[in-house]
Amino acid sequence: MPKLGRRPKPIADRLKRLILVSESGCHEWQGARDRAGYGKIDVAHRVTRRAHRVAYETYVGAIPDGLLVLHKCDNPPCCNPAHLYVGT
Numbered sequence: 001m002p003k004l005g006r007r008p009k010p011i012a013d014r015l016k017r018l019i020l021v022s023e024s025g026c027h028e029w030q031g032a033r034d035r036a037g038y039g040k041i042d043v044a045h046r047v048t049r050r051a052h053r054v055a056y057e058t059y060v061g062a063i064p065d066g067l068l069v070l071h072k073c074d075n076p077p078c079c080n081p082a083h084l085y086v087g088t
Contacts, residue, residue: 012058014041015051019079026073027055027080037076055079056086 018031018041029039029051039051056069059081063069067086071078078084 011041011043011054015055015058015079018051021080024073024075025080026075026078026083028075029077029079033077039077039079052076052079052084055081056084060084 018029018039019027020030022028031051032040034040034050040048041051041054043049043054050069052071053063053069057063063086067088069084070087071083072085073080073083075083
């Protein structure tokens with residue numbers, strides 16, 4: 001009989017669970033961070049991505065090839081879609 005695992009929660013639910021809204025309006029990532037201070041989130045088995053990029057894709061749309069997701073607030077752990085934009 002195959003072993004049944006838990007269904008992963010939708011990414012939007014997982015993002016919301018690990019965010020704390022600050023007075024500045026930043027959605028501060030409360031989970032793991034990389035050395036540069038950007039949030040990290042597991043998106044698949046052994047696949048980790050930066051949380052602000054996942055938030056942008058979830059709430060705004062696809063990230064065009066060759067572009068970065070930048071912060072208007074200059075706050076690396078921020079995942080507020082209103083603070084994020086694509087650029088070079």
